[in-house]
Amino acid sequence: MNKEKILSELQKIVGNAFVSNDPAELYIYSIDPGASKPRSVNFVVMPASTEEVQAIVKLANEYKIPIVPMGGGLTLSGLTLPVKGGIVMDMKRMNKIVEINKLSRYALLEAGVTTGRLQAYLDKNYPELQVSVPDAPPSVTVAGNALINGSGFLTHQHGDHGAMINGLEIVLPNGELCKLGSCGLSDYWFSRGPIPDLIGLYTSSFGIMGIVTKLSIKLYPKPKMRDLVFGLFKKTDIIPNLLYKVTSTDLVEDILLGIQGKPDWMADYIFIISYITGNTQDELDKKEKKLKKMYRKNGARFMKAPPRLRDAFLEKPQFAANAADFRKGGGFEYVGSFFPLEKVPEAIEEGVKISEKYGIVPTLGARIFGATHTVMVFFTYAFNRADPDDIQNARDALKETNEITLKLGGIPWKGELEAQKMILEKIDPQYKNLLKTIKNHLDPNGIMNPGNWEVN
Amino acid sequence: MDLDEFKEIIHRCFRCGYCKFTHNYSDFNCPSFDKYKFESFSTGGRMWLIYALMNKETEWSERVANILYSCPTCGNCMENCRFEKFNTFLVDIIEAARARAVESGFCPERQKTLLERTINPKYYNPYGEPNTNNEDLKQKYNLPNQAEWVYFIGCTSNYRQQDLRDATLKLLKSAGISFTLIDEHCCTSPLIRTGQIEPVEEFMNYNIERIQETGAKKVITSCAGCCRTLKVDFKKQDIKMDIEVLHTSELINHLLKEGKITFDSEINKIITYHDPCHIGRHLGLYDAPREVYNNIPGIDFREMERIKGDSWCCGAGGGVKIGYPDWALEISKERLEQAKKTGAQIISSTCPFCRTNLSDANIKFAMGFEILDLVEILDKIQITAHKK
Numbered sequence A: 001m002n003k004e005k006i007l008s009e010l011q012k013i014v015g016n017a018f019v020s021n022d023p024a025e026l027y028i029y030s031i032d033p034g035a036s037k038p039r040s041v042n043f044v045v046m047p048a049s050t051e052e053v054q055a056i057v058k059l060a061n062e063y064k065i066p067i068v069p070m071g072g073g074l075t076l077s078g079l080t081l082p083v084k085g086g087i088v089m090d091m092k093r094m095n096k097i098v099e100i101n102k103l104s105r106y107a108l109l110e111a112g113v114t115t116g117r118l119q120a121y122l123d124k125n126y127p128e129l130q131v132s133v134p135d136a137p138p139s140v141t142v143a144g145n146a147l148i149n150g151s152g153f154l155t156h157q158h159g160d161h162g163a164m165i166n167g168l169e170i171v172l173p174n175g176e177l178c179k180l181g182s183c184g185l186s187d188y189w190f191s192r193g194p195i196p197d198l199i200g201l202y203t204s205s206f207g208i209m210g211i212v213t214k215l216s217i218k219l220y221p222k223p224k225m226r227d228l229v230f231g232l233f234k235k236t237d238i239i240p241n242l243l244y245k246v247t248s249t250d251l252v253e254d255i256l257l258g259i260q261g262k263p264d265w266m267a268d269y270i271f272i273i274s275y276i277t278g279n280t281q282d283e284l285d286k287k288e289k290k291l292k293k294m295y296r297k298n299g300a301r302f303m304k305a306p307p308r309l310r311d312a313f314l315e316k317p318q319f320a321a322n323a324a325d326f327r328k329g330g331g332f333e334y335v336g337s338f339f340p341l342e343k344v345p346e347a348i349e350e351g352v353k354i355s356e357k358y359g360i361v362p363t364l365g366a367r368i369f370g371a372t373h374t375v376m377v378f379f380t381y382a383f384n385r386a387d388p389d390d391i392q393n394a395r396d397a398l399k400e401t402n403e404i405t406l407k408l409g410g411i412p413w414k415g416e417l418e419a420q421k422m423i424l425e426k427i428d429p430q431y432k433n434l435l436k437t438i439k440n441h442l443d444p445n446g447i448m449n450p451g452n453w454e455v456n
Numbered sequence B: 001m002d003l004d005e006f007k008e009i010i011h012r013c014f015r016c017g018y019c020k021f022t023h024n025y026s027d028f029n030c031p032s033f034d035k036y037k038f039e040s041f042s043t044g045g046r047m048w049l050i051y052a053l054m055n056k057e058t059e060w061s062e063r064v065a066n067i068l069y070s071c072p073t074c075g076n077c078m079e080n081c082r083f084e085k086f087n088t089f090l091v092d093i094i095e096a097a098r099a100r101a102v103e104s105g106f107c108p109e110r111q112k113t114l115l116e117r118t119i120n121p122k123y124y125n126p127y128g129e130p131n132t133n134n135e136d137l138k139q140k141y142n143l144p145n146q147a148e149w150v151y152f153i154g155c156t157s158n159y160r161q162q163d164l165r166d167a168t169l170k171l172l173k174s175a176g177i178s179f180t181l182i183d184e185h186c187c188t189s190p191l192i193r194t195g196q197i198e199p200v201e202e203f204m205n206y207n208i209e210r211i212q213e214t215g216a217k218k219v220i221t222s223c224a225g226c227c228r229t230l231k232v233d234f235k236k237q238d239i240k241m242d243i244e245v246l247h248t249s250e251l252i253n254h255l256l257k258e259g260k261i262t263f264d265s266e267i268n269k270i271i272t273y274h275d276p277c278h279i280g281r282h283l284g285l286y287d288a289p290r291e292v293y294n295n296i297p298g299i300d301f302r303e304m305e306r307i308k309g310d311s312w313c314c315g316a317g318g319g320v321k322i323g324y325p326d327w328a329l330e331i332s333k334e335r336l337e338q339a340k341k342t343g344a345q346i347i348s349s350t351c352p353f354c355r356t357n358l359s360d361a362n363i364k365f366a367m368g369f370e371i372l373d374l375v376e377i378l379d380k381i382q383i384t385a386h387k388k
Helices: A003-014 A023-029 A050-063 A115-125 A142-147 A236-246 A281-297 A307-314 A320-325 A341-357 A388-407 A417-426 A429-442 B003-010 B031-036 B043-054 B062-069 B076-080 B087-103 B109-119 B135-140 B155-159 B162-174 B189-193 B200-213 B224-236 B248-257 B287-293 B325-340 B352-364 B374-378
Strands: A043-045 A067-070 A087-090 A097-101 A106-110 A165-171 A177-181 A211-218 A225-233 A254-260 A270-278 A301-303 A330-339 A363-369 A374-384 A411-413 B149-152 B218-221 B244-247 B261-263 B270-273 B346-349 B370-373 B383-385
Touching: A003 A043, A003 A050, A023 A043, A023 B043, A023 B062, A050 A067, A050 A087, A050 A165, A050 A211, A067 A211, A097 A115, A106 A115, A106 A142, A115 A142, A142 A211, A225 A281, A225 A307, A236 A254, A236 A270, A236 A281, A236 A341, A254 A341, A270 A281, A281 A301, A320 A330, A320 A374, A330 A341, A330 A388, A341 A363, A341 A374, A341 A388, A374 A388, A388 A411, A388 A417, A411 A417, B003 B043, B003 B087, B031 B325, B043 B062, B043 B087, B062 B087, B076 B087, B087 B189, B109 B189, B149 B162, B149 B200, B155 B162, B155 B352, B162 B248, B162 B352, B162 B374, B162 B383, B189 B200, B189 B224, B200 B224, B218 B224, B218 B248, B224 B244, B224 B352, B244 B248, B248 B261, B248 B287, B248 B374, B270 B287, B287 B374, B325 B346, B325 B352, B346 B352, B346 B374, B352 B370, B370 B374
Parallel strands: A043 A087, A067 A087, B149 B218, B218 B244, B270 B346, B346 B370
Antiparallel strands: A097 A106, A106 A211, A165 A177, A165 A211, A225 A270, A225 A301, A254 A270, A254 A363, A330 A374, A330 A411, A363 A374, B261 B383
């Protein structure tokens, strides 16, 4: 690799200030806050436009150097750490909110727009609209989160964030530009179809199919009021029926489950948190009353939440990153696994056992997607970044959780390299062949985040 | 504090990125991250780099030093970091890492001049101006040797913003405050902020001794940097002092509330207020200046969008003005543009260093504002003292 030449070419494309191969930047971009081991980076580059992204991709093809696109860099599973070295393309300079279409309810964004900024922008300028806010820090990007099938506060009603994508502008692995969704033939980025839906190629594929430079994400009406109805129960076996019953109504906007080993009073319970919304207090009161009854009838009981807990769950985004300090150590990673509803009790029981086996306070939860079409169960493993043994302990717990997930019929979400390998070992061989065919055809030089979904 | 004293908490930064934003996430509010964009230039990136340096996972270099020094220590990270166990230490950690850079021979050249000038017996100030013992001012304003208060002028007011200094002196006189001046040396804020800490204790002890010689139990300062240093850093340095420190805006507000002064003429201007980081986010002093402005007859006081904890830094602090002069002005330009949206004619602040940088940017970018400190505005109106 002619590093000097590549550096000089990258500088010509984005300007000297926005490319670095200095060890200081390379260090920071070689390591993420999850449990993945550091992986080496050769260059960090920050394009400001689609044209610059295209030029960089063409350059990467010329020199056969890998490119790894990065949004907020907070997947926690090392998805933006290059497996085979190369260029990390940090998208944050592409930060324009291009359009808010109020009537058709979508936001057209460049790939570097953060969830925090979009949320604040809507609150200020379009208070009647909302975007589904993920349980992630506000520094994650809307595009990055949607492209890993993230989830958030409207997921029960509308599915995961990948499902909320209306359209994508993509720089293909050969540097050509492609628009997917209605934007491919219309000025309006309002719909994925009705045309062959290729957007799915770009979700959970972690950049191996090209680099997304713009996306249209769905927006939703925002009711004036929002509250929570907490419930609790002890036995996991009531979960499927309880969730099925609650989601059989249109009472709730969103539903979470929570299991926490600390503080002690929480340890014996599973919590259900139903988010209710409305335009009047009367509307909320009626929903709360119905939910209390529903909880009672299905084996749970209502709990008046302490104000601090209530505020924490109502906050958008939730401060989920606080798990990073559970072991006073600045690190956590979680397996968020997608399960069918009927497997959730076992998944939770196994997750608690794994936590206890590895000496980690059980911290699990679940989010309901699209009226129980999917339940994402997350198993959180905090670790102390200053203690290599503790990091390895978290890695071991993650591995075991991935194994259990697959055994139970679930699928690890945004899996790190090892999880991806496990999935590929289990997946239908023809699925793998199809993936390989598409990938090799699109990216014959193998420059797009190579090492992820390795099917070559 | 030595960097090693933070060893048990530095690695607790998760790099979640809350530190980059305003409270409501509307935009990045960390001037350094906003400018340089690399993750290494966020506070989280700096924490991780500092930890890597301590563990020898990476090495000192000019680039690393530049990453550490290109931060105006505005405290936006402390304000927005969600981890309450360590967010108050973020700027302290950066300053301690700068001290380590100095020890390792990586203090940038421009910042070094702050130390060279300050320890020079001809100057004792970071501007390299001949030191004044303030006796001429004492004579001019007929100030005693012994008094209830010491007005700690600060180097920027004394050597760069004399109008602000003189307005403060006149105000204190007209309010009937018993005060005096000392032969002050630099408060050491520029040295602490840039990690050049070797002479700090000696300078602090010198200033405290001079203050104590006057019999004063209270110090007033019109400089946000001096105020933060006297209120916070002297204690951190374990300097023995039984002295109350007030910023001018606090004192004026007290006097107003106690009815000891009244404002008796109008100023018919549209004014917006820039919160200095070193009394704002660093000390939480937001309301006193606003209460004073709102007591000025005739004033049309308008707030900018980013205020108080969300205030956009002027860009002068933390050694940025001397180290990165062009960037310092770019940061101020951003603030001036925010002020423009209010329709203000005057941008007012309560810090001579903010005043300097905002004024420099105002001239360079022809923004057309009048930049005045609060006390300079008060200098334009009739103030009456009342015996109570």
